Amino acid sequence: xxxxxxxxxxxxxxxxxxxxxxxxxxxxxxxxxxxxxxxxxxxxxxxxxxxxxxxxxxxxxxxxxxxxxxxxxxxxxxxxxxxxxxxxxxxxxxxxxxxxxxxxxxxxxxxxxxxxxxxxxxxxxxxxxxxxxxxxxxxxxxxxxxxxxxxxxxxxxxxxxxxxxxxxxxxxxxxxxxxxxxxxxxxxxxxxxxxxxxxxxxxxx
Amino acid sequence: xxxxxxxxxxxxxxxxxxxxxxxxxxxxxxxxxxxxxxxxxxxxxxxxxxxxxxxxxxxxxxxxxxxxxxxxxxxxxxxxxxxxxxxxxxxxxxxxxxxxxxxxxxxxxxxxxxxxxxxxxxxxxxxxxxxxxxxxxxxxxxxxxxxxxxxxxxxxxxxxxxxxxxxxxxxxxxxxxxxxxxxxxxxxxxxxxxxxxxxxxxxxxxxxxxxxxxxxxxxxxxxxxxxxxxxxxxxxxxxxxxxxxxxxxxxxxxxxxxxxxxxxxxxxxxxxxxxxxxxxxxxxxxxxxxx
Numbered sequence: 001x002x003x004x005x006x007x008x009x010x011x012x013x014x015x016x017x018x019x020x021x022x023x024x025x026x027x028x029x030x031x032x033x034x035x036x037x038x039x040x041x042x043x044x045x046x047x048x049x050x051x052x053x054x055x056x057x058x059x060x061x062x063x064x065x066x067x068x069x070x071x072x073x074x075x076x077x078x079x080x081x082x083x084x085x086x087x088x089x090x091x092x093x094x095x096x097x098x099x100x101x102x103x104x105x106x107x108x109x110x111x112x113x114x115x116x117x118x119x120x121x122x123x124x125x126x127x128x129x130x131x132x133x134x135x136x137x138x139x140x141x142x143x144x145x146x147x148x149x150x151x152x153x154x155x156x157x158x159x160x161x162x163x164x165x166x167x168x169x170x171x172x173x174x175x176x177x178x179x180x181x182x183x184x185x186x187x188x189x190x191x192x193x194x195x196x197x198x199x200x201x202x203x204x205x
Numbered sequence: 206x207x208x209x210x211x212x213x214x215x216x217x218x219x220x221x222x223x224x225x226x227x228x229x230x231x232x233x234x235x236x237x238x239x240x241x242x243x244x245x246x247x248x249x250x251x252x253x254x255x256x257x258x259x260x261x262x263x264x265x266x267x268x269x270x271x272x273x274x275x276x277x278x279x280x281x282x283x284x285x286x287x288x289x290x291x292x293x294x295x296x297x298x299x300x301x302x303x304x305x306x307x308x309x310x311x312x313x314x315x316x317x318x319x320x321x322x323x324x325x326x327x328x329x330x331x332x333x334x335x336x337x338x339x340x341x342x343x344x345x346x347x348x349x350x351x352x353x354x355x356x357x358x359x360x361x362x363x364x365x366x367x368x369x370x371x372x373x374x375x376x377x378x379x380x381x382x383x384x385x386x387x388x389x390x391x392x393x394x395x396x397x398x399x400x401x402x403x404x405x406x407x408x409x410x411x412x413x414x415x416x417x418x419x420x421x422x423x424x425x426x427x428x429x430x431x432x433x434x435x436x437x438x439x440x441x442x443x444x445x446x447x448x449x450x451x452x453x454x455x456x457x458x459x460x461x462x463x464x465x466x467x468x469x470x471x472x473x474x475x476x477x478x479x480x481x482x483x484x485x486x487x488x489x490x491x492x493x494x495x496x
């Protein structure tokens with residue numbers, strides 16, 4: 001089944017999703033990957049929000065409550081009118097954010113994380129505790145996803161580099177699949193267990 | 206020596222935005238194999254649509270435009286130094302045109318050079334050959350799939366792998382299983398059997414230039430490539446790891462001499478966005494084709 005989700009997303013909507021559900025996401029989301037997660041963890045979760053970062057903290061608190069982080073390092077073009085445009089914007093591998101993700105979900109009240117490859121136990125537990133899901137975008141489908149990015153509203157921390165900055169974007173009908181739900185279920189765990197069983201059978205055979 | 210910068214920009218554009226027909230056909234075949242309305246088939250349909258859109262709009266197939274890996278075959282008396290400069294210029298221009306993402310960062314500081322230049326970045330392999338024309342092959346190898354490349358030393362009690370082709374088979378199957386969640390399946394595996402730690406990996410990556418439909422000239426390796434292709438697909442990892450019948454589009458292997466004491470099995474994983482193209486410049490005529 002396909003569900004349309006509009007940001008901000010309620011906990012009730014999230015609890016209604018199960019692994020395998022297809023989702024079309026609408027609203028304003030933030031990209032954030034390795035540097036962004038380390039930054040949020042160092043400054044706001046482990047750290048006590050240094051003065052220089054207070055403005056950024058407010059932006060994230062407002063933008064991420066009921067919101068979504070997308071693990072993505074886009075190709076971006078600056079247009080003649082000075083506005084940015086997403087050229088290619090597929091997901092990056094999410095597992096690198098495993099040490100941070102559950103804390104970021106809890107701290108900012110995220111309802112979903114988009115990426116690829118899935119995440120592990122700590123994030124799955126975080127999703128269950130805080131009412132969030134992991135949404136799998138189609139890896140490599142960069143042009144198609146960029147088409148669903150209708151507007152680049154802002155960029156924060158561009159000094160991290162284009163791929164690593166926080167890009168604040170408005171998306172329409174961004175296609176994803178729920179692969180980790182808020183009930184402790186992970187499609188990745190199921191496929192992994194099944195494939196490892198098959199591998200052992202082949203190796204023994 | 207003629208300046209090839211503009212032609213190199215075209216090669217980069219074509220490689221980044223126009224998937225080769227052999228890979229596209231393999232993906233099309235995979236759509237038909239997966240169950241109707243499954244997440245696996247949905248993922249493949251999205252991939253096919255993305256390939257079409259990227260080609261039509263000259264936009265990168267994947268936003269991770271990878272490490273640019275060049276192979277150059279040139280006639281006698283050719284300036285490698287000048288071509289290397291032209292390649293660097295072409296990468297800078299292609300980055301400005303957004304055919305490439307700025308993808309070279311300093312290892313420790315993380316500082317992005319902004320133009321895809323850096324220390325040993327891009328990779329360029331030069332070979333002199335007996336012909337009177339220039340051939341340049343380019344592969345753009347993304348980071349997600351590069352991260353799940355692996356090198357095993359056999360014999361390995363952990364893999365129950367001995368120092369023979371069956372041991373190689375076990376190493377490749379294990380690597381394919383462990384790649385789930387990292388590379389974007391369905392991928393292609395390049396395997397280097399033997400060599401040292403460096404040459405084995407280079408050989409493995411070179412296999413990824415081979416057309417998916419070719420046969421290995423060594424009948425024993427050819428049979429093993431086909432067997433592994435089938436066995437890996439039986440793991441049911443599927444496109445994007447959603448479960449399904451297509452986990453790899455091909456397995457390509459090659460053998461190197463090794464030291465008596467060493468037996469490495471080097472495995473390079475390439476994602477479905479298997480971007481590689483070849484350009485020949487012959488008597489002023491330029492042709493860009495699938496490898």
